[in-house]
Amino acid sequence: MIDKRLGSLREAVADIPDGASVMIGGFGNSGIPLRLIEALRQQGTRDMTIISNNAGVAEEGIASLLRDGLVKKIVCSFPRSAGSVWFEKRFEAGEVELELVPQGTLSERIRIAGAGIGGFFTPTAYGTALAEGKETRVIDGRGYVLEKPLPADFALLKAQLADPWGNLIYDTAGRNFNPMMAMAARVSIAEVHEIRELGELDPERVVTPGIYVNRVVAQEAQHVPA
C-alpha cells in the first residue's frame, strides 16, 4: 500500500541532516512551504545548502534559517529584495556563500537534474559575468553557455491539494519552482492545504505526479508552535 501522508511537520523533516542540500519551493511568499521551513528551523539542522529563488525577507521563511545561522550556502536568482536583511547581514559577514543563477537557468538546471539530462546549452548569460569559468559554444551563430544539473538531497514543497499517492495540485501562481524541485530531490516533502482521498483529485489537474513526492503533510493537521 502506498500512503505518503505523515502526521506532523516535525516528522516530515526529521531525517534532514546537517550539511544537506535542501530545495525550497516558492517565489516570494507564493507557493512557499513556510511551515516545513519553520519545522526545519526548530530542528536546528546546520550547514545547509539552500536552493530557492529568493533568500527570504524580514524574519520569515528562509530569512529565519539565515538568521539562526543554519545556512552555509544559498543558490538563488534573486537574493536581495526590500527587507532581505538577514541575507545581507550574513553575506556581508562572510557567513554565507552565494551562487547567483539567472532564474530560467535555475529552474531548468533543477528540471534536468530530475530528468536525467547531463547538461544543456543556454543563451542566457552568454557574454556576462555569470558565465565566467563556464564552457561556452557558438551554435548556428549564437552564443550558449553549458549549464549543469542542480540536484538536491531534499525538497520542501508547497501545494494546495494532495492525495495519499503524493499527487499535487497547486493554487494559481503557487506552482513556480515546486514541480521541478519535486523531480530533482532525492526526498521530496510537500506541505499542502488539504489532503483528499485517492481518486478525489481530478487527474487532468494534477501538476506533480505522485512518483516525485515522498511525503505529504496537511498544514492544518498540526502546527509547529513558534
Place this chain on the structure above:
Amino acid sequence: MIDKRLGSLREAVADIPDGASVMIGGFGNSGIPLRLIEALRQQGTRDMTIISNNAGVAEEGIASLLRDGLVKKIVCSFPRSAGSVWFEKRFEAGEVELELVPQGTLSERIRIAGAGIGGFFTPTAYGTALAEGKETRVIDGRGYVLEKPLPADFALLKAQLADPWGNLIYDTAGRNFNPMMAMAARVSIAEVHEIRELGELDPERVVTPGIYVNRVVAQEAQHVPA
C-alpha cells in the same frame, strides 16, 4: 483583439507550402489531428518532412500522406507497427528518408527547440548505433550523447478544448507530443473537439498556453469531404 479561431480545416493548412517541415501530434491514434492531416492530404502539399512519433497505419493519418507520395522524410521513434504498410512500401522503394530517434530524445529535442535551448546531453542511446556520428561526453562517469533542437515550420495538434486565445486542454493521454510541438513550430494549428468562450476554460487545467498556438479549428464545425 486576439481571436485565433478559424472557420475551416482547409483554411487552417492553406499556407503550408511544398517542402515544409510539419510536426504532427499523437501517439498511435491518441491525440492525433486526423482531420487536419486529411485537409493537408487533400491540399496535396509535397516534399514534406513529417515529425511524429509514428508513421501511421492502414490508410489513415500519416499513412495516407505516405501513400499519396507527399512525404520526403519522416523523423520518428516508432515507424513500424502492425499495419504500417505505406511506410514500409515507401521506405523499401527508397522514396522516403527516415531519421529514427529514441522517443524520449524526440520529445526533448522538440521541447528544447521551443525553449530556446541549443542542445542537451542525454544518456539515452549512448554506445548504440543511434549515437553514431554524434558528439558524446562522459560526465561524472556516465556516457551522454549531445542532441540538438528539432524545430519545425508547422505543427498540427489535437486537443479537447480551446478558447479564442488558443489555450488548449487535452483529453487523458491525448497530450503526448502535442504540448511540445505547440512550442517548437513557427505556426501551430490545433484541431479541437470544441471551442469555448474566453474565460470558460479552467486556468488550472490549461496545459498548452495560448501563446504557443496560432490557429484553432473546431473539428465538428466543418468536415473535409473524403
Place this chain on the structure above:
Amino acid sequence: MYRLDSADIARRVAQDIPDGSYVNLGIGMPTKVANFVSGDKQVIYHSENGILGVGPAAAPGEENINLINAGKQYVTLLAGGCYFDNAESFAMMRGGHLDIAVLGAFQVAENGDLANWATNEDKFPPAVGGAMDLAIGAKKLFVIMRHTTAANMPKLLRRCTYPLTGQAVVSRVFTDLAVLDVTPAGFRVVELFGSNTLEEVQAVTEARLLPAAEA
C-alpha cells in the same frame, strides 16, 4: 529440461515486483506480468505515452480513443492516476524515478548490455520507441525472454552481436529455464526452474554462468 511457459515466466517476474513499486512494462510479453501481480500489492504502472496509474483494459464499449497504453491497447486509469505529456513521461523515465522496467530482449550480455530493438537481418528499419530510454532510466531493468532463440541459438552471451539498446543496463533476466542476475563477475544464477541443473542451463548459454551465491 524443465521449461516454464510464458505465463509462468510472467508470474515469476511478478513475484519480484515489490509492493509500492512504480513499474513500466514493455510491449508484448512484459505487459502480461501485470496479470500475475498479487492483489495485495499496490503497483503503479507507467505508460510511456503519458500515464501513471494505468488500470485494467477498458471494458468493451467503454474505450476512449485517447486513453491507450504504449502498446496502443485501450486502458483505464486507476484512482490516484494522472496524465502528463511525453517529455515529462520520459523525464520521469530518464531521471531514474521508475523502480522497475520489464523488457523483452533478443540478447543480453554478461556485462549487462541489452539488445532488443534491432537484429542484423532487418529488412526494414526497426522501431526503437522508448526502449533506449527505458533501458538507461529505470532503477532496475528486468528482462523477460526465452533462454534461446527459436533456432536454439543462445541469447545470453559474452557480448551482444545485435545492435545495442543500452550498455550495462540489465539487472536481472527471467527466462523459461532460470532467473539470473547480472553481476560485476557476470551472470549469476538466482533460481533454476524445476529439475534444471547449472550444467544443463550452461549448455544452452554462451556466457559463463556463476552458481547461486550463498552470500
Place this chain on the structure above:
Amino acid sequence: MYRLDSADIARRVAQDIPDGSYVNLGIGMPTKVANFVSGDKQVIYHSENGILGVGPAAAPGEENINLINAGKQYVTLLAGGCYFDNAESFAMMRGGHLDIAVLGAFQVAENGDLANWATNEDKFPPAVGGAMDLAIGAKKLFVIMRHTTAANMPKLLRRCTYPLTGQAVVSRVFTDLAVLDVTPAGFRVVELFGSNTLEEVQAVTEARLLPAAEA
C-alpha cells in the same frame, strides 16, 4: 531641455506596443507601462513566476497570497489567462515566444549591449532574477530609463562599463529626452521629445547619435 516625466515615458512606450502582443514588463518603472496601454488594444501580459494574462491589481481584501506578479504585487488573472511552472515560464521567454519585453537599464551601448543588473559599486551581490533570460529571449527588447544618471553621467554609451545583462539585445530605448533604435550603425533617433534637438541630446549622450532616417 524638454524632459518627459516617468509617467509620460511609460505612456510613450505603451504607444509602441501593438494590439495582440504578448508582453513582459520588468519590475518597477516598466510595470507602469500597462497603465497607459489603450483600452482598445488587447495585450497579454506575462509574469515570469508563471502567469500569462495578468490582470489588474487585486482589490483590497481579495488578495491571494499565491497570485502575485514578478514584483511580488497581488494581481488577478484575466479571462483567458493561465498558470504554469517556472521552467515553462522561462522556456516561453528563452524560446522567443514573447513579442516584447520592457526593462529598465543602468546603461545601454550602441551595439545593443544591456547593463541592468549590477554596477561596479555594489556593496552587496546584486540580484539577477529573470533579467538575463528576458534580455536574450523576447523578440523585441524595449528599454525605459532616464537619459542620464542622477549625477548627469551618460547612460547611452559606446560600450557598457557595468557588467552586462546581455550582448546585442536591445531593440529600442525610451528616455525622458528621446526614442532611439539600436541599428547596425549605432543609435538612430526615432523621436526627439518637445523642442529637443539632436545636438542637445547628443551633448548628454556618450555614443554617437544618428539622425532619424527618412527611409
